[in-house]
Amino acid sequence: MKVTEHIEKANGKTLFSFEIIPPKKGKNIKELYDNINPLMEFKPPFIDVTTSREEYVYVNRDGLFDRKITRMRPGTVGICAAIKHKYNVDTVPHVLCGGFSKEETEYLLVDCHYLGIENVMALRGDAMNHQKYFEASEGGHHYACDLVGQINNLNQGKYLHDVVETDDKADFCIGVAGYPEKHIEAPSLNSDLKRLKEKVDAGADYIVTQMFFDNSKYFEFVDEAKKAGINVPIIPGIKPIAIPRHLQLLPHVFKIDIPEPLISEVEKCKNNKEVRQVGIEWCIKQSKELMEGGAPVLHYYSMGKSSNIEQIAKAIF
Ligand SMILES: NC(=O)C1=CN([C@@H]2O[C@H](COP(=O)(O)OP(=O)(O)OC[C@H]3O[C@@H](n4cnc5c(N)ncnc54)[C@H](O)[C@@H]3O)[C@@H](O)[C@H]2O)C=CC1
Numbered sequence: 349m350k351v352t353e354h355i356e357k358a359n360g361k362t363l364f365s366f367e368i369i370p371p372k373k374g375k376n377i378k379e380l381y382d383n384i385n386p387l388m389e390f391k392p393p394f395i396d397v398t399t400s401r402e403e404y405v406y407v408n409r410d411g412l413f414d415r416k417i418t419r420m421r422p423g424t425v426g427i428c429a430a431i432k433h434k435y436n437v438d439t440v441p442h443v444l445c446g447g448f449s450k451e452e453t454e455y456l457l458v459d460c461h462y463l464g465i466e467n468v469m470a471l472r473g474d475a476m477n478h479q480k481y482f483e484a485s486e487g488g489h490h491y492a493c494d495l496v497g498q499i500n501n502l503n504q505g506k507y508l509h510d511v512v513e514t515d516d517k518a519d520f521c522i523g524v525a526g527y528p529e530k531h532i533e534a535p536s537l538n539s540d541l542k543r544l545k546e547k548v549d550a551g552a553d554y555i556v557t558q559m560f561f562d563n564s565k566y567f568e569f570v571d572e573a574k575k576a577g578i579n580v581p582i583i584p585g586i587k588p589i590a591i592p593r594h595l596q597l598l599p600h601v602f603k604i605d606i607p608e609p610l611i612s613e614v615e616k617c618k619n620n621k622e623v624r625q626v627g628i629e630w631c632i633k634q635s636k637e638l639m640e641g642g643a644p645v646l647h648y649y650s651m652g653k654s655s656n657i658e659q660i661a662k663a664i665f
Pocket residue numbers: 398442470471472473474475490491492493525526531532533534539540543547557558
């Protein structure tokens with residue numbers, strides 16, 4: 349079922365969902381299942397599986413380092429199919445511009461269609477780890493908006509190069525990313541909202557936000573998006589702080605602010621366990637308020653580590 353259908357069916361009740369990252373290649377999938385299992389009692393209607401792009405790795409050959417380019421966490425669509433089959437839930441693979449040509453994206457979407465995967469999250473993706481700015485891959489899209497266009501074309505039976513006539517159209521429900529604190533490359537929140545509107549006009553059915561720690565940023569974003577003519581569901585994406593280093597790391601990686609009261613709570617902690625507890629309590633408070641404020645779904649960036657998300661979900665769902 350589509351994410352938007354799950355939301356409609358819930359009839360105003362807030363749903364629970366979460367996001368996982370594929371294991372490094374060579375690792376057993378069991379660890380992922382062990383982390384998903386405790387979260388299944390909260391009945392997520394869908395689970396997101398991220399896609400990691402290629403990266404440079406350095407291989408030591410007798411003291412000389414060889415630089416190789418490889419994807420360390422492949423398997424997104426396979427994991428989606430495995431989870432869908434094992435738990436009978438919908439899965440949402442992330443589809444990226446970066447690292448994929450349009451052809452490769454088309455093949456991936458064809459696989460999804462055969463597997464009965466009805467939702468995809470369309471993202472531009474991050475720059476490669478050695479790059480300062482995002483660069484489009486050869487034969488790939490520059491912006492998420494163009495990727496949404498390709499998926500929407502497929503929904504209308506239009507494949508690349510118009511090579512086929514179809515009697516079996518895909519009907520993907522398309523998610524895109526939104527930024528309550530603006531995307532780092534956008535000159536202003538307002539211009540970022542215009543870009544978001546372009547994605548919705550190109551066919552996006554719902555929005556998942558970047559993580560935030562101050563709910564007023566989400567509520568203002570939802571208001572501004574409505575004023576800009578965006579009428580699709582806006583799902584808040586949230587993550588509990590779990591280690592002291594997150595105070596520096598999360599603003600650096602995700603370009604977001606951490607509110608002063610949360611910083612001072614974390615700074616008061618004597619050990620990692622206390623920080624984790626502060627993160628859980630803050631996230632419970634955020635979750636309650638978001639629920640009261642009418643958020644359609646609470647989407648947790650668990651990234652495969654479930655114990656804190658489990659405690660939060662126990663308090664909320
Ligand atoms: N769940 C996930 O995996 C999420 C990933 N992200 C990451 O966020 C980053 C951006 O991805 P998206 O939001 O999908 O990218 P996007 O293509 O929608 O936007 C990227 C940037 O380009 C700007 N932009 C868009 N269209 C433009 C145009 N035609 N001309 C000039 N500027 C334009 C936007 O304002 C924004 O600053 C990526 O790094 C992505 O991986 C963000 C949220 C969720």
